Amino acid sequence: MMKMIEKINILLLSSLLMFSCSEDSLDPESIFVEQQVEKNELDDYIERQFTDDYNIAIVYKFVEPESDYDYNLSPARYESSVRMTKLLYYLGIEPYDKITGSKEFIRSYFPKLLNYIGSPAYRNNGTFVLGTAEGGIKITLYALNDLTADRSTNIAFLNRYYFHTMHHEFAHILHQTKDYPSSFNEIAGSGYISDAWSDIYDDVNALPNVISDGFISAYASKEANEDFVEMYSHYITMSPAQWEARINAGSEVGKEMIEAKLDIVRTYFQNIWEINLDELRDEILARQADLPNFDQTSLN
Amino acid sequence: MKTKYIIFVFLFPILIITSCKRETDRIFEENATARMTEAIADAYKVLQSSETGWLMKYYPSEDLEFGGYTIFAKFISNGQVMLTSDINEDVITSTYGVIHDSGPVLTFNGYNDILHLFSEPGMDNGGHGADDTGMKGDFEFIVLKATADSVVLKGKKSGNEIVMLPLQNDLEVEANAFREGAEFFNYLPAFELENTKGERTFLNQSYNTLQDLSQMGTDLFSYRIVPNGLEFYKEHEVDGVKFSSMTFHEPTAEYPKGYLADESGKIKFVVISYPLNMWFEVNSWGFAYSKVGETGQYYWDLVKSRLDNDGLILNAFNIGYYYGYEALSFILQNGVVQGGVTYTITPVSGSKNRVTLAFGGSLLNLQNFTAAYWNNYVLSFHTPLNGRTFEITAIDTEDEPNEILLTDVANSDNTFQVVLGTVLNPFDN
Numbered sequence: 001m002m003k004m005i006e007k008i009n010i011l012l013l014s015s016l017l018m019f020s021c022s023e024d025s026l027d028p029e030s031i032f033v034e035q036q037v038e039k040n041e042l043d044d045y046i047e048r049q050f051t052d053d054y055n056i057a058i059v060y061k062f063v064e065p066e067s068d069y070d071y072n073l074s075p076a077r078y079e080s081s082v083r084m085t086k087l088l089y090y091l092g093i094e095p096y097d098k099i100t101g102s103k104e105f106i107r108s109y110f111p112k113l114l115n116y117i118g119s120p121a122y123r124n125n126g127t128f129v130l131g132t133a134e135g136g137i138k139i140t141l142y143a144l145n146d147l148t149a150d151r152s153t154n155i156a157f158l159n160r161y162y163f164h165t166m167h168h169e170f171a172h173i174l175h176q177t178k179d180y181p182s183s184f185n186e187i188a189g190s191g192y193i194s195d196a197w198s199d200i201y202d203d204v205n206a207l208p209n210v211i212s213d214g215f216i217s218a219y220a221s222k223e224a225n226e227d228f229v230e231m232y233s234h235y236i237t238m239s240p241a242q243w244e245a246r247i248n249a250g251s252e253v254g255k256e257m258i259e260a261k262l263d264i265v266r267t268y269f270q271n272i273w274e275i276n277l278d279e280l281r282d283e284i285l286a287r288q289a290d291l292p293n294f295d296q297t298s299l300n
Numbered sequence: 301m302k303t304k305y306i307i308f309v310f311l312f313p314i315l316i317i318t319s320c321k322r323e324t325d326r327i328f329e330e331n332a333t334a335r336m337t338e339a340i341a342d343a344y345k346v347l348q349s350s351e352t353g354w355l356m357k358y359y360p361s362e363d364l365e366f367g368g369y370t371i372f373a374k375f376i377s378n379g380q381v382m383l384t385s386d387i388n389e390d391v392i393t394s395t396y397g398v399i400h401d402s403g404p405v406l407t408f409n410g411y412n413d414i415l416h417l418f419s420e421p422g423m424d425n426g427g428h429g430a431d432d433t434g435m436k437g438d439f440e441f442i443v444l445k446a447t448a449d450s451v452v453l454k455g456k457k458s459g460n461e462i463v464m465l466p467l468q469n470d471l472e473v474e475a476n477a478f479r480e481g482a483e484f485f486n487y488l489p490a491f492e493l494e495n496t497k498g499e500r501t502f503l504n505q506s507y508n509t510l511q512d513l514s515q516m517g518t519d520l521f522s523y524r525i526v527p528n529g530l531e532f533y534k535e536h537e538v539d540g541v542k543f544s545s546m547t548f549h550e551p552t553a554e555y556p557k558g559y560l561a562d563e564s565g566k567i568k569f570v571v572i573s574y575p576l577n578m579w580f581e582v583n584s585w586g587f588a589y590s591k592v593g594e595t596g597q598y599y600w601d602l603v604k605s606r607l608d609n610d611g612l613i614l615n616a617f618n619i620g621y622y623y624g625y626e627a628l629s630f631i632l633q634n635g636v637v638q639g640g641v642t643y644t645i646t647p648v649s650g651s652k653n654r655v656t657l658a659f660g661g662s663l664l665n666l667q668n669f670t671a672a673y674w675n676n677y678v679l680s681f682h683t684p685l686n687g688r689t690f691e692i693t694a695i696d697t698e699d700e701p702n703e704i705l706l707t708d709v710a711n712s713d714n715t716f717q718v719v720l721g722t723v724l725n726p727f728d729n
Contacts (some may be wrong), residue, residue: 037397038379061395061409064440064456072433074420078394116410122421122432145411145424165570 027288042082042300049089054107058085060116068132068140071121074143081116083147083296087158088114090294092166099275109173113138115182118145131165136173139166151289159237167236170214171229178272185224187257188214211250214257231265232259236281237288302656339404339443339468346446347375347398347406350466353382355474357465357524359533360418360437362458364522366428367508368533371414372467372475383414384471386478390414398443406453408439415439428507438462460533481527485548488557490575495567496539503569504649510569513650529560529567541566573699575652578690580704581645584620584629586723593715595684595708602680604727612677616722619643619657619685627664628685630678631722639669643682648689654709655688686715 042060050056059066062075076084089183096106107143111133120128132140141162151157191213193200201210216222220230235243247255269275287294329336347354353374360366370386381396395410408415417435422429429435438455441462445452451464467474492500493512503510508525512518519538523530529547536543543562546569551558557571574582592600607614616631622640629640642660659682663671689709694701695717708714723729 036378038377040379040395061397062407062439063399063409064401064407072419072436073407074416074423075411075439080411118416119424122423124430124432128423177475 007103008252009049013285022283036182042078042085045062046085050085050093051111053103054093054110056110056112056114058114058116060085063115066113066115066138067117068121071123071129072119073117073142074119074145076116076118079297080144080147082299083152084116084141084144084162086294086296086299087152087162088166091284091287092180095280095287096275099280100273101117105273108285109177110170111137111173115140116136116144117142119143121145127165130161131169133172136176138228141165152296155291156289158288164233164237166227167233171232172225174273175225175228175268180228180268182266184228187260188221188224188227188263191215191221192223192227192285193221194223207246208250211247211258212254213250214261216246216258228265231261232269232277235262235265235277236284238281239285314507325517336400336404337447340398340400343404343406343443343446343451344378345397346448346451348378349448350374352467352469352474353471354464357463357531358385358418358437359455359460359462359522359524360435360458361429362436362460364460364520364533365507365509366418366435366437367522368524368531369418369508370478370524370526372471373464374471379717381408381412383408383412384475385414386475387483388396388417390473401440401441402456403458404443404446406441406443436693459698460501477527478525481529482525485525485530490578491560491573492574493538494559494570496566497539499572500577502650502652506649512603538567543567573576574703575647576694576704577647577651577653577655579700580620580655580692581647582621582623583720584618584622584722585704586721587617587619587726588717588723588729589719589727590729591712591717594703595711595714596716599680599683600727604679606677606680610677613725614678614727615725617678617681617726618722619718620645625662625664626660628678628682629664630669630673632669632673635667637668637673638666639673640664640666641674643685649693653692654689655692655706657685657687659686684708688714690716 046058046060050058060076060078060081062073067073093106093110096110097103115138117140120130122128127144130142134140143161146161147158197218201213201215201221203218205211210216210218210221213221215227215230216234217230220227234246238246247258268276269277269280332336341403353372356371356373357368358371359368372384374382375396376382376393379395379397380393382391382393384391390413392412392414394412396406396408396410399405399407401407415437416439417425418435418440420434422431422434422703425434436458438457440456441453442456443451444454444461448468453462453464454460455462491503491510493503493510494500501512501514503521504513507676508523510521510523519536521530521536522533524533526545527547531545532543534544541562541564543564546560546562546567548560549558555568555570557573559571560569561567573579589597589600603614612632613634614630614632615634616629618640620626622629625642626645627640628643629638631638640663642662642664644656644658644660646656646658648654648656663669663674680712690706691709693705693707695703695705702720704718706716706718
C-alpha cells in the first residue's frame with residue numbers, strides 16, 4: 001500500500017509540475033521578422049542567375065559580421081559589384097557548366113556565399129589580402145572598387161585580383177571533397193616551407209628561383225594543398241604560351257617537377273570530376289579574349 | 301516509509317508554489333525581438349520622413365584628430381540614400397539599411413565617395429591617416445534616438461556621437477551655405493587663441509582641428525565649419541568660460557584680420573597673418589648663388605659645372621608653391637625646358653618659424669622637363685635641402701616678408717636667402 005501511495009505521489013508530483021507551468025506557451029509570432037527592403041536590378045539578377053540555379057548568395061552590400069574585423073574595410077561600389085557579378089558568371093561559372101554539361105557541378109560544390117569588399121584588406125606593413133575562403137562555404141573578394149571601366153577588360157588584372165583567387169579557393173573545396181593522390185606531395189617532398197614562403201620566394205621579382213625549385217608560384221611552396229590549387233588556378237587562366245614561358249623561366253629540373261605535378265592535377269580532374277583541364281582552359285581563354293564584347297553593366 | 305510520505309506531503313505545496321513564481325515583473329511589454337523590429341521600422345520611417353533631408357554632424361576617428369565635416373543626406377527609399385557634403389559638391393546615391401545588430405544600426409553598406417572617404421584605408425584615400433586605418437571614420441552607426449526633430453547616432457568603431465537634424469531648406473541651398481562657409485574659413489591664414497586676460501597663444505591647424513601645441517595637455521578644438529563660424533564636437537572651457545561654438549566677427553582696429561568669438565565674446569580665435577613657416581609654404585621663392593651659404597655653394601658649383609659641360613642655361617630655380625604642388629622648380633634653356641620635382645614643405649608643429657624640407661619623389665614636367673634634367677644636372681641642388689629643418693628669419697618685414705633667410709638648424713653654415721618670386725639667372729645673381 002505504501003508502495004502504491006509512493007508511486008501515486010511521484011506521478012502526481014510530475015504531473016503537477018508540468019501543469020503548473022503551462023501558462024508559458026510559445027509565442028505564435030516568429031522572432032525573425034524580415035524588413036522588406038526594396039530590391040534593385042542587381043538583387044534581381046543575383047537571385048535569378050545565382051540563387052535560383054546554383055543556391056549561391058552574393059553579399060555585395062557591406063555586412064559587418066561577414067567581414068574580417070582585423071582590417072579597416074570599405075563597402076563595394078554598386079557599379080563594381082555589377083561588373084564583378086556579371087564577370088563571375090561569365091568567367092567563373094559558365095565555363096564549368098559548359099565543360100561538365102550541366103549546372104549540377106557548380107550547384108553541388110561551388111561556395112554558397114560570395115562576399116564583396118570594396119577596399120583591399122591592408123595589413124599595417126603595406127601588403128594586402130586579395131581574397132580568402134572559409135571552410136568551403138564562403139569566398140571573400142577584396143578590392144572590388146579597383147574594378148573600374150578602364151580595367152574591366154584587363155585580363156591580367158582580373159585574374160590577379162579576382163579570378164585566380166576564385167579558382168584557387170574553389171579547387172580547395174574540390175580536393176577537400178575528394179582528395180588527390182599522395183604521389184603529388186612527393187614531388188616537392190621536403191621543399192614545402194610553410195610560412196617562410198614569402199621570405200624565401202618572390203614570384204614577382206625573382207620568378208626563376210621559384211620555378212627552379214619546382215613551384216608555379218611563391219605561395220605554392222607553402223604546402224602541398226596550396227601547391228595543388230596554385231597549379232590548377234594558374235594553368236586554367238594562362239594561355240599555352242604564357243604557361244610555357246612561365247615554366248621555362250627557371251631550371252630544367254624545376255620545369256620537370258612542375259610538369260610531373262601537372263600530370264597528376266590533369267589526371268585527377270579527368271578521373272574524379274570528369275573535367276578535361278585543357279578544354280576548361282580553352283573555354284576560359286576564349287571568354288577572356290572576347291571580354292571587349294561582353295556587356296558587364298546591363299542586368300537584363 | 302512514513303517519513304518519506306510526510307516529506308512528500310510537505311514538499312508538494314512548496315514545489316508547486318515556487319516552480320513558476322516570477323521574481324520580478326517584466327520591464328517591457330513586448331519581447332526583445334519585437335521591440336527591435338519596431339525600432340528598425342521606426343528608424344526607417346523617421347529617416348525618410350524629412351523630405352528636404354538631414355544635416356549630419358560627422359566626426360571620424362575616436363581621437364577627433366581629423367575634425368568634423370557636415371554631410372547632407374536624403375533617404376530616398378528604404379534602400380537608397382543620396383549624399384553630399386561641405387567638402388565635396390558631388391551628389392551621390394548609394395545603398396543603406398537599418399539592420400538588427402547591436403541595437404538598430406544604420407549602415408551605409410554601399411560605397412559612396414562622400415562618406416566612405418573617411419573610412420577608406422590611407423593607401424587609397426590620398427594619404428590621410430595611417431596606410432591601413434585611414435581617417436578611422438564610421439559608416440555603421442547605432443541608432444540611439446530617432447525622432448522627427450533629431451536622430452542621434454553612435455559610430456560603431458569610434459563611439460563618436462553623430463547628430464542628424466532635419467533640413468529646413470532645400471538640401472542644395474543648405475549645402476552651398478556650408479561650402480561657402482568652409483571656403484571663407486579655409487582662406488583665413490592662421491589663428492591665435494585669446495583668453496579672458498587678452499593673452500594669446502598660437503593655434504596649430506591640422507585638418508579641422510586647432511590646438512595650442514606650445515604646452516602639454518591643451519584642448520584639441522575639433523570643429524565643423526558652419527556658415528559664419530565654427531561648431532565644436534564638445535563643449536570647451538577656457539578661463540572658466542564654456543563654449544561649444546564660435547562666430548566670425550569683421551576686422552576692427554584691434555583685430556585687423558577679424559576674429560572668431562564665443563557667445564560671451566570673452567574667448568577669441570584671432571585671425572593673424574601667416575606665421576613665417578606657413579608664409580614660406582604657400583608661396584614660391586627664388587634662389588640666387590650669391591645668397592647661398594658656405595655649405596650650399598659646393599653643391600651649386602657641382603650643378604654649374606655639369607650645366608656648363610653640356611652648354612645648358614639655368615634661368616630660374618625656385619622652392620615652394622608650383623601649379624598646385626609643393627616643389628623645387630626650374631626654368632632652363634630660356635624657357636624651353638620647365639618643370640621640377642615635388643618637395644614636401646612641412647611647418648614644424650607648434651612652431652611659427654621652422655620648416656622641414658623633404659624630396660617628394662614625383663617629377664613635374666611642365667615642358668620638356670624629363671627625369672634626365674633632374675638626375676644629370678640639377679639633382680645636387682637638393683642635397684643641402686633634403687631632410688633638413690630650417691629656421692626662417694624675415695629680412696625686410698616681420699609680417700609676410702618678401703625676403704627671408706633659411707638657416708639649417710643642424711648646420712649654421714647651411715643658409716639660403718630667398719626672395720618672393722623669381723630671380724632670373726640665379727648663377728649670376
